[in-house]
Amino acid sequence: MDWFDEGDLEARLDGLLQSLQMDRVLFDSSPLNSQDATDAFEEASQKRKPKSPFRTTITGKRPMLRLIGRNQGVEVSEYWKQWSQTIANWIRDGYQPWIFSHAPDDTYAPGLARMLHDMIRIELPELPELPKLAPTPTMKQLRLFD
Numbered sequence: 001m002d003w004f005d006e007g008d009l010e011a012r013l014d015g016l017l018q019s020l021q022m023d024r025v026l027f028d029s030s031p032l033n034s035q036d037a038t039d040a041f042e043e044a045s046q047k048r049k050p051k052s053p054f055r056t057t058i059t060g061k062r063p064m065l066r067l068i069g070r071n072q073g074v075e076v077s078e079y080w081k082q083w084s085q086t087i088a089n090w091i092r093d094g095y096q097p098w099i100f101s102h103a104p105d106d107t108y109a110p111g112l113a114r115m116l117h118d119m120i121r122i123e124l125p126e127l128p129e130l131p132k133l134a135p136t137p138t139m140k141q142l143r144l145f146d
Helices: 008-019 040-048 077-092 106-123 137-141
Strands: 025-028 064-068 098-102
Touching (some): 064 077, 077 106
8 A cells, every 4th residue: 555655655646646637536434444333234344445544635626535434324424524524625626526425234325425415515505405315214214304
């Protein structure tokens, strides 16, 4: 993982990507690894996902961010809040970010994505709402719907 050396190799990689106008994929699994697993899905995901350092380095016009959450929204809300501020700043600065959010149990992923989008809208009220989805039992557990 030399491209995370915070030195010459990482700077050279970032410089190459910038010169080619290519986006570096930013990966943050810290929400997933912030505490012990609470179910088999989280346990398997913690074993599978790398614990690499995350960066906010932008090397192109469309920053790509991959966020690995947990199954319960309350357990990622502080991480999502921090990222929502960063994402809102990227948009304000004219970037077009691509955000991928995951949950160990994929049935939770739509609710987590909606939660992140809603947090970004607090920072950027002009951002359009997402289309309404029929609430699923999982979304109700995340308290995203009444």
